[in-house]
Amino acid sequence: MDIRGRIEIDRSPSLKEQHDSEHREDSAHERKKYRIECLTLLAVMLYAGLTFWLLLVNRSQMKIARDTFNAASRPYVGMNGWTFTYYIGDKPFSQANLTPEIFKESTSFAFSAEIRNFGPVPGTNFVDTWKVFLDNEEIKQEAKIPELPGTIFPGQVKNLIGTMRGSDYIAIKDGKKILIAEVTISYNGPAGHYQECTKSQYAPAVANFFDLGPCPKP
Secondary structure, three states: OOOOOOOOOOOOHHHHHHHHHHHHHHHHHHHHHHHHHHHHHHHHHHHHHHHHHHHHHHHHHHHHHHHHHHHHOOOOEEEEEEEEEEEEOOEEEEHHHOOHHHHHHOOEEEEEEEEEEOOOOOEEEEEEEEEEEEOOEEEOOOOOOOOOOEEEOOOOEEEEEEEEEHHHHHHHHOOOOOEEEEEEEEEEEOOEEEEEEEEEEEEOOOOEEEEEEEOOOO
16 A cells, blocks of 8 residues: 655644743743843933933032132232322322312322232232323333232232322323323232233322223233
8 A cells, every 4th residue: 555645743732822822921021021121221321311410510519619719719909099199399298188279289299009909818929010101102100129929918908109290290180191000910829820900090180090991902
């Protein structure tokens, strides 16, 4: 007897159901694993982002704290005003007892730029210089002993003193010539170097200088 043909072998229903069940469980496990991995990655990214944000906040707060400390703990050196002594001949009169009559009769005057450290700490490497102009032409003041860079302590006052006499003073007093002073202040503090220049013009109507703001840039 010769038997020919194809023989098909299939699992029993119970084995097939078991296999399908295992396949579904594997698929569910893989999907669960994938979701966990995605959530883990998201959590890591959120943590990294939060850490970076906290780092930026801390750096910003540290900068604010440092700037606040530097602003509160630095020297502030600047103009404190002007003082004057007017003369009739050799007789001096201070600004306190200056009258219109004395001013009219005065023949010369001395003017002093007062520079003060308004801050709570000393200013080191302090240098004060000025330029005095009469009708835009620089005029040299009386020579003084050159001062090396020094220290200006809290509350300390330094002075730059100039004088005007003769026909130039009379022309200034009568408003026919303009007197201008540019005061430059340079010093160091704990956080760095500071420099400023202020420009002032003498006003005979009030017998005082008034502020013109910062000096023009060269």
